[in-house]
Amino acid sequence: MIHRGAVVIYRCKVSVWLLAFATNGVLVASFVNQPIVAEDYSDAATVGHRASDEAILAAFDRISKGNSVDEIVINDQLRTEWFQSLDSHWQERDREWQTASLLRLVSLRKAGKLAAQTTAKGRPIDQAVLAIAEIASRSVVDRFRCSTDELLCDSHLRDELQREASGISPTVDPYDVRKAVLRLRKTRRLQPELVLRVAEWDRTIEVMSLEELDDALKVPGKISSEAGVYLFRDASGYLYIGEAIDLQARLKQHLHESDRLSLRKHLQSVAQGSVSIELHSFGKKSPANQLSVRRAYESELIRTREPRMNVRP
Numbered sequence: 632m633i634h635r636g637a638v639v640i641y642r643c644k645v646s647v648w649l650l651a652f653a654t655n656g657v658l659v660a661s662f663v664n665q666p667i668v669a670e671d672y673s674d675a676a677t678v679g680h681r682a683s684d685e686a687i688l689a690a691f692d693r694i695s696k697g698n699s700v701d702e703i704v705i706n707d708q709l710r711t712e713w714f715q716s717l718d719s720h721w722q723e724r725d726r727e728w729q730t731a732s733l734l735r736l737v738s739l740r741k742a743g744k745l746a747a748q749t750t751a752k753g754r755p756i757d758q759a760v761l762a763i764a765e766i767a768s769r770s771v772v773d774r775f776r777c778s779t780d781e782l783l784c785d786s787h788l789r790d791e792l793q794r795e796a797s798g799i800s801p802t803v804d805p806y807d808v809r810k811a812v813l814r815l816r817k818t819r820r821l822q823p824e825l826v827l828r829v830a831e832w833d834r835t836i837e838v839m840s841l842e843e844l845d846d847a848l849k850v851p852g853k854i855s856s857e858a859g860v861y862l863f864r865d866a867s868g869y870l871y872i873g874e875a876i877d878l879q880a881r882l883k884q885h886l887h888e889s890d891r892l893s894l895r896k897h898l899q900s901v902a903q904g905s906v907s908i909e910l911h912s913f914g915k916k917s918p919a920n921q922l923s924v925r926r927a928y929e930s931e932l933i934r935t936r937e938p939r940m941n942v943r944p
Contacts, residue, residue: 681731682717684739688746690717691736697750700740704733704783705809706753726786733784756814757807760800762868764811765820767795769936770909772821774836779816783809798838798907800866824931832928833914841898841906845886854879855912858920860929861885862909862938863894869938870897870906874929876922878912893940 682690694712695703703709710733714721717732739745771782771791782788789809796808815821835855839847847853859878863870863885871894875881889895898906911928913919919928933941 680728681735682728684735684744686717687732687736688739688744690714691745692747695747697748698753699749699751700736700745701813702751702753704737705806705813707806730781730785734780737780737784753810754806756810757804759866760803760807760811761815763796763799763803763866764808765815765936766799766864766869766909767792767808768812768815768821770795770836770838773911779812779821783812795838798840799864822935824935832911832919833917834919835910835912835914837910837912838907839910840904841886841901841908842903844882844908848879848883848886854882854910856880857912857915858917858925859910859912860919860925860932861911862932862936863898863906863940864909865901865906869936870894871940872929872932872936872938874925878910882908882910891940893942897940 681687690713691700691703694709694716698706698709703713713736714729714732718724721729768779768782771777771788772779775788775791777785777788782792789805792812793805793808796803796805812821844854856877856879858874858876860872860874861878861882862872871891873881873885873891884890885894886898889898913925919925
């Protein structure tokens with residue numbers, strides 16, 4: 632009996648036997664006629680926990696039809712076709728195998744290993760989605776500490792990306808969001824925020840609507856009274872970024888009578904549900920409890936995300 636858990640090892644052995652006994656007609660015929668490989672083995676040879684480079688490149692050549700690797704990564708139909716060409720049992724593979732194989736395709740493209748030329752063009756970028764995509768992608772990258780490639784190749788992170796984007800604009804198209812993320816990366820709008828990565832911040836990130844925040848502030852202890860940084864945002868981009876030694880008290884001030892005149896006027900005029908707040912709250916041992924460190928964190932967010940109201944009225 633063949634156990635599926637031993638597929639990789641046994642498949643390699645079968646291949647060796649076929650080559651070793653190629654001059655013996657009886658033996659070759661005996662092995663070839665066995666239905667084991669077709670029924671019990673994946674279509675793609677495996678290296679570690681992903682498909683082999685040869686299988687990855689061959690699958691790309693078969694289904695690309697002039698499309699780029701980026702299109703295969705972000706287009707659901709092309710992505711499915713590539714996985715199906717790579718391994719007819721790909722849906723039985725775990726998330727790690729799928730992600731690693733797709734990331735390897737991206738790496739091979741960056742290394743110039745693809746023979747097929749890119750001639751097809753995907754749907755044009757919806758410029759209105761760029762701000763939504765930036766907010767959504769930064770939120771996911773912050774929480775999961777992943778790269779942009781991982782964000783787009785990992786099915787779980789892609790779902791998180793769309794969840795964040797839909798929270799900002801419920802009707803936004805998933806393809807448009809992913810396409811916009813690629814554009815932002817290529818124009819260096821998604822540069823890593825180094826100050827966020829050089830320390831263990833002991834932080835919790837939450838996102839809620841303006842209305843949800845207002846309700847939460849009425850419940851004692853629902854919003855942290857520890858140090859934190861907060862980001863007001865809507866579908867047009869980041870509105871205002873600030874820091875506080877007491878996150879709860881500062882947010883109450885903003886919601887009821889903000890000392891930032893432009894922000895106050897905007898919050899008073901927007902439609903319900905159109906503004907959301909991203910809260911970065913820090914634990915008691917976080918370096919962000921020091922004002923100078925917390926302001927460095929805030930300043931880096933302001934520099935990279937360019938909130939339009941971070942100027943005193």
